[in-house]
Amino acid sequence: MNINWLSVLGIITTPIIAFIVGVTYGGLTRRITARIQNRYGPPSSQNLLDIIKLYSKETSIQHGVMQHLGPVFAITASITTLYFIPVIKNSVVFTNLSFNGDLIFLLYIMVFGSLGMALGAGQTGNPNAAIGVSRGLSQMVGYEIPFVLSLVAIMTQFHTTSLTDLLAVQKHFADWIIFQSPLAFIAGILAFLGMMGYAPFDVVIAPAEIASGPPSEFGGKYLALMMTSRSIFTFAKLVLFTDIFLGGASDFITLIIKTFLLYMIPVLTGIVFPRFRTEQSICFFWKWPLVFGVLAILVVVL
Amino acid sequence: MISIPYILLIAFAGALLSFVIHHIAPKLRTPVALLTTVLLLYFVWALPANSLINIKIGDFILTWGTTAYGQLFGMLVAVLGFFTVLYSTDFMASKERLGYFYMNFLFVIGGMLGIVYSQDFISLFFFWEIMTWSSFMLVIYCCKDAQSIGLKYFVFSAIGAYSILIGIVLLYSSMGTLQFKNIFGHINEISTGIKISVIILMIIGFGVKSALMPLHVWAPDAYAVSPSPFTALFSGALSKMGIFGIGLVLFKLAAHTGFYSYVQYTLAWIGGITALLATFYAIAQTDAKKLLAYSSIGQLGYIIVGLAIGTPLSIAAALFLAILHAIFKSMLFMATGAVYMRTGTTNMTEVSGLIRKMPISFVTALFGIITVAGVPPLGGFAAKWMLYESLIQSGHYFLVIVIFAASTAAFLYLFRYIFSLFLGQEEKEWENVKEVPWTMQIPMILMTIFVLVIGVFPGLLLDPISSAMQYLNVKPFDYQMSVLFNNWGGKVDMQIVVRSIAAVFILLGIFITIKGYRNTRYVTTKDIHTSGEIPTENENLTYAVDFYKPFERSIAPLLKASIDKVYTLTGDIFEQAFDYLRYVYTGNGQTYAMYVVLFLAILLLFSELIFGIIL
């Protein structure tokens, strides 16, 4: 059996890179938010420190095996999602397993974590957690539909379901799908707002209403693992959107620039908007994003 | 020795024997039933591939034979039959009228086996009726409340059966034969009008059993009220007979006609809307069995979409989903039955926190919902993947959105199902609940392993499916033991997926368990963050009522329109119409005489207009 050591290297380093980038983005977000609110703000390593602190917590409390495994489900989904996305275009090391899955697969593996997390939160027996899960799943139905509309438009336009093929299509700046199919991009990016869970779509973890919702009984190592997963998942989603719409990246600097710009869209939206109620956000997703998605498909078909 | 008549003989003889023996030696009744299903399982499995038998009765020739397509469903029926009978040994132990129960149960199994091995429409209809009648008997088995529900089921079954019968008669009158081999492929010899009516009638007939949307109203109640082992078979295998029939009609009759694409398109959209609406209804349910019933309707909608699209990949997806649905829905109904057996209710607002008491049932339900949701790495994913790929690649852009919306919304009711029954607050009321006996655990465990294995090696199931598709004259499609391909060159390698998921999961699972193992402590579900307040014993901390209120609010207009109301309205209109008719037929001779005179007068007055001559 011949093992490709380069891909093994990729398998090991990709989650670590994703974690570091995601965690730094999280810290930067807090700093940017602070600057906009005319504050000084925490250092950009703040999220990393938080995670280290949570790992160093001595005791942890669990309500049963599903709560114990809930964060593991979440991080498994994050890392697996990352493995099936080509992080760097045409790179041997960072394409990982992306040849073995396609966009439909990614759609499904992305909800694997939410489902596991929901089960974990369910076992805590905290009613706030259950309310949060109920809101989260409802909202998920909201944003998944415009997202799928935009993906279907793109898949139909380029006759492929593979992310690698989509990357191959976008060779030059003008070939980026954001320019080739702008309507799909609008639908996708509006769904992306919901996917990232920043305000106005943060009713799931609303701390003032339902005591941070699903993770309300998670502390110590469990919360640390969840935050790690969140960081990795943020990065994975950003790379996915960069690969789909912004032509991917052939080196890390381009990747960082593109993902950061993409990341700023939900962050800056979140700072200036108050929170939507669940049915409001569902109705939001089923209004304009849906129209744009349908238009995108119609443009491709006609 | 091993041939189709023996299989049917075993099934029906076993049925009668278990009824008789119930009155002689009640202890032997269950073993007899179990033995029958074991024998059936062996016989069906060992049945040679091309056995064919002709039986002459008068002018008719009954033909029974094996096809790959029939064998696929036959195997499913036999396996599920064995599992459900095994499951019911302990589940039904404390119930009454067990002879009646087992007799009808085995009759259903025998009827279904008869259907899949029929090679002519007469025996198909004959066994169809056996299956329908005995399943009706089981629907009304439980209690008095079941009778009105049973009536609804019966009325719809009758509508279905008669439309099949009329279709058969039409076929016979125009073709003079009812043998499959003489009809299939020669459908274009008859006139278009008859073709259309035959196909529509047959689809309505089979659609009743597979709960297509306007014909589904019997299903939720009938599923909810029948005893759990039978519900598993009902939703698992019985509804698949409808799919079996629709498959035959679509690919053997309709595929050769000129209007095939219209049939496909209509059926696909009906299936899609069935899937979406049934999912939305399922979200609003509070009874676990009703929730699963609506979920079944939704899943059957997917299957019909897959069949109707008609590309090789979509048909494979549909058949794959049909088999898988039988398995996972049986798992879920069995887990629900286990809960029902121990707590006496399936109301999701009452039961909660059974995970620590019933771990096996919980794991079964967990694997079941993951499979329904279609999340990798379990078997459901392969089916969903093939369905989406085929939908997108065959250009059904908006249907794929409908299907995807249904599939995402399915997470809602699936989570609610498992959360309400097994997770959440562990309440004092259910403190003494125990795990179900091993006879009930074994089928659940075996099916759990099955979905796991199918998840890694979908090829195991795709082998018989591709030979079944050969019988249906569908082009073969690409697949490997664990790799799925689509037409655009995309693929999913399930082995790599499962390996990477398992590796990460196990690695991090070990990490989180070992890290601070000694300082990780278990606390009860009463010890939660309640703003410092100490919850008392009877304090209700379970969030189960109106679980998806916000979502229901946003889809309220869809939920309001109920097809049930339309049927009630139709019934009312007919009743009133007949009421008026009563005034016409007064029963008075003079009135009738007046009618005759009036009729003649009108005839004379307008005869020129009507006939063009003056009388």
Added chain:
Amino acid sequence: MIYDKSSGKIVDIIKNYARKHSLWIVAYGTGCGAIELPPTMTSRYDAERFGIRGSATPRQADVLLITGYLAVKTLKRVIRTYEQMQDPKYVIGFGSCTINGGMYWDSYNTVKALDRYLPVDVYINGCMPRPEAVISGFIELQKLIEAGKANGAKKYKENLDWYRENQRKVIKNWKMPDYNW
């Protein structure tokens, strides 16, 4: 031992550094002092630059702020909240009421000395302490954590009987559930 800085292990130094710079306060305002927290956290004084932020539930939190007078009824809830928090955890007594009863020195319903019932790491003096004082209190706590001296939780576990005795003396009808410590 993790609390011991003199162990010199690099792991402990990193851990203490992270703990020092990431203090999550459980959102539990016990008295009037809670009104001083919004200005502390928001733009004017911006405590977030020290890594201080609120957390919604005790499971996630590190710091329990006793903001002001503590009635016996509240003490029950505070004890439960404190015991639900996960180690290492710190208590900050906030305002003179927690130190000696403050203006409620003769009240029939306010406990006078918080450290009899919960292990206090840092007291912040004043009635009310201004946000500057609050921040300086937090910096004091950070210094203690870095030096490995903020071991209130450890003290509480070791002297649980003494604390329980004091708590039971005040709380007449002791109906607290026994947790598996």
Added chain:
Amino acid sequence: MKTQNINIEKEIATEIQNTFHTAEVNIKRNKRIEVKLRNDLIPPFLSYAKNYLTFNHLAHFSCVDWIEQNEFELVYIIYSYEKGVIVLAKTRIDREKAEFVTTRHLWYQAETYERELHEMFGINFKGNDRLNEFILEDWEGIPPYRRDFDTVKYATDNFYTRPGREDAKDVRENVTKINKEEIPEFAKEYSVRSLK
């Protein structure tokens, strides 16, 4: 300036006086009328004020402990939005046998006030079935708002008192000494009390 237009108060006062002859009606100041009543006249008066004089808001309901007369004084503060006038309906009840009738049927919020008075003064309101534990938990002994309840003694008996307060008994004295101020006579009374 404010006393120039008290016609409406006078009207109301006369009306009340005409209806309840035993009532002692005073116009305290602009928009404020005090009505002292026999305690059996309180329910009819409140009902009358609510239904005929449009005093449909119960703004407050409290109690004063007149330990010297061995009486509790109950004070209902009711307000009319139409007239913009506050009426204080006062009555006295026996302190030993502290009992009164509920006014929950007139204003539902009276229930909460009654629960509080029941807990803090030990007054029993007949007809109110929710007089259970309200603010205090597990309280035994004299209700704490009664004037014969010695709160300092209770505090020193039940709570640990941190040493160090004794030497700073009278902060005011020190402060005035430093600032060379004089303590007014009425204020000296307060500073006498200190920890025993």
